Amino acid sequence: MWKIAIIDDDRQVLAGMRRGIPWNELDAEVAGEALNGADGLDMIRRVRPDVIITDIYMPVMNGLDMISELRSQEFEGKIIILSGYSDFEYARQALRLDVSDYLSKPISVPTFKSVLAKALQDLSSEDIRRAREDEMMHKLMLYEPFVEKEWVKAALTGTLDPTYRRDELLPSPYLYWADTSHMVMGIELDRCARASSLTVADWNLFRFAVSNIVHEVVRERFASFEYTELHGMRSAVVLHADPGAAADRLAGLIGELGATLKTCVWNYLKLKLRIGFGAWKASWLDIPDSTEEAFRSLDGKGLVPSREQQWNMMRPVKFYQELASAIKTSQETRAKQLVTDYTRQLQEQSGDTPEYARMLASELWGVIAYCLYDVGMLLDDLFPNRELSREMSALGGLEQLAAWLTEKITVICRSREWGGSSKHRQAVDFMVQYIHEHYDEDITLSELADKVFISRNYLSNIFRNMTGETFNTYLTRVRMEKAKELLLERKMLVYEVADRVGYKNVPYFSTLFKKFTGMNPTELANG
Known part of the structure; x- marks a missing residue:
């Protein structure tokens, strides 16, 4: 009234x-x-x-x-x-x-x-009008973390729009970048048999676990850093330090950091990491150089030789990011041109052998698969794995690789399954992040539906289509992975672990744990 x-x-x-x-x-x-x-x-x-x-x-x-x-x-x-x-x-x-x-x-x-x-x-x-504006602001606040993550990724890979490459246009959370020096640590999951056998949905859980471990280990040594996931099985950390920090002290921290990360990921996940470091940069505008150096070091190719050579060649990390972005937004012509330019430069600067072409095909296919998963599209639905393996093994050089990739890009971008899912992916990304941050609470699908302004039933379908699992199954898997980590630490009893991951009923927790891991929690806790 x-x-x-x-x-x-x-x-x-x-x-x-x-x-x-x-x-x-x-x-x-x-x-x-x-x-x-x-x-x-x-x-x-x-x-x-x-x-x-x-x-x-x-x-x-x-x-x-x-x-x-x-x-x-x-x-x-x-x-x-x-x-x-x-x-x-x-x-x-x-x-x-x-x-x-x-x-x-x-x-x-x-x-x-x-x-x-x-x-x-x-x-x-x-x-x-005010209610609509408030709703829009609420949505913007929900999606702001994803916007920030994309900005960090662009600044790290060198794909940031030149218009924004100025100190005064740094986003408020990163204003301190103007007053610190920077180094990039490149991280890659080793392509062992176990890692290669993971499905995209399984890898999403392992990716979260790796992220948690990286955050905990790095936070003990550096007060300021950002972690970002890149293409395929790669991620990176931007480390920041006071310009006056002692070089020998930083070198010691870096060496200890790499060794500790490898040990922790192996102990908790039984996966191997490969780690490379770039050089320290005085300006945040040079962070992409440190990124390239980190991954060249990781690949055993050493640092980028000179500034002139850096700008005369297509940098791999930047290329992967640009290719992923073009394919995610269905820019077919742009994606094909990137592949053509990159393979041409490789022919001019590197050896052109069948082995190299096949290795690069596997690497690029991983990039494409994971970037499409980010927008809710599974390549398994378009390309059978057995057929892909046969085609890759038949590649005779970079020219054939370019033709093969161009053909695949055409199929992907023109697929009837493409379109309209990127907006839904934002909602699912928010849900996944929320689950990983609040798995110990009483989370319901209705609660998250209210947060992303999508009806419960529709959101349930979107989540299942994009993750391959129902909301409840995914939540349970996350809780079981966290419970497994806690049990392996052997610092808590089973009932304490159950409570920590959101279960008051210990027998029910034990039943779920065995269903998802194949063992009883007491077996893991007692070693």
Whole structure:
């Protein structure tokens, strides 16, 4: 119900308005009355009306002064002046104070009703607009972490738009980059038999586990860093240090960091990491150079020889990021041109052997597979693995590789399964991140549906299509992986682990744990 306040120094006018306004028709009520502007201010602050009807000439404080004070306090309601004086100067001042209407006494009931109805309709429209703006802001806040992650990835790989490569345009969370030095640590999961056998859905869980381990280990040694996932089985950490930090101390931290990460990932996940480091850079604009150096070091190729050579060659990390971006957005021509340019440069600068072409085909296919998974598209539905392996093994050189990739890009970008899922992927990404951060709480699909503004049933279908699992199965898998980590640490009893991952019923937890891991939690806890 709308609240209307009336302010006039004539009691008869007040009584007349109380009787004459069709309150029920307008779905409104009298919120308060006052006989002058000063009392009116006190009353308005107390009852917070939606509409104010006020005279101008009143004792103590006139209507215009009262309105001016209200506007200075950011009162957003509607104000209607009902005055016995039709003075142009008053009307001009009222217009400047954003008054909804200026009426002269006496006024007929139908006219007064029409003016009030319009003011209330305007308020209703503004409420709807504000609600939509609030909803949009809420969505932006939900998706802000993903926007920030993409910015970090672009800054790290060298794909950041040149317009934003200036200190004053650094996003607020990264303003400190302008005052620190930077080094990139490249991380790659070793392509052992176990890692190669993982499905994309399984790898998504391992990727989360690796991320957690990296964050914990790096945080013990560096106060400032960012972790970002790249293409395929690769990720990177940007480390930051004070420009005056001792070089030998930093070298010691870096060596210890690499060794500890490899040990922890092997102990907890039974997976091997390969790690490479770039050189420290004084400017954040040179972080992409450190990225390339890190992965060249990881590949055993050493540092990029010179600045001139860096800019004369297509840098692999940048190329992979640009190719992934083009394919994710279905830019077929752009993706093909990137492949053509890159393979041509490789022919000019590297040896062109069948073995190298096949190795590169496997690497690039991993990039494409994971970037498409990010937008909810599984390549297994388009290309059988057995056929892919046969085609890769038949590649005789870089020229054949380029032709093979071009053909695959055409099929992918023109596939009927493509289109419309990238927006849904944002919602699923948020859900996955929320699950990983709140797995120990009582999470429901309905709760997350409210957060991403998608109906529960529709969201359930989207999640299952993009992850290959139902929401509840995925949540349980995350909880079991975390429980496995805790049990391997052997610092907690089984019932404590169950409680830590969101289960009060220990027998039920044990049943689920055996279903997902193949062993009883007591077996793992007792070693």
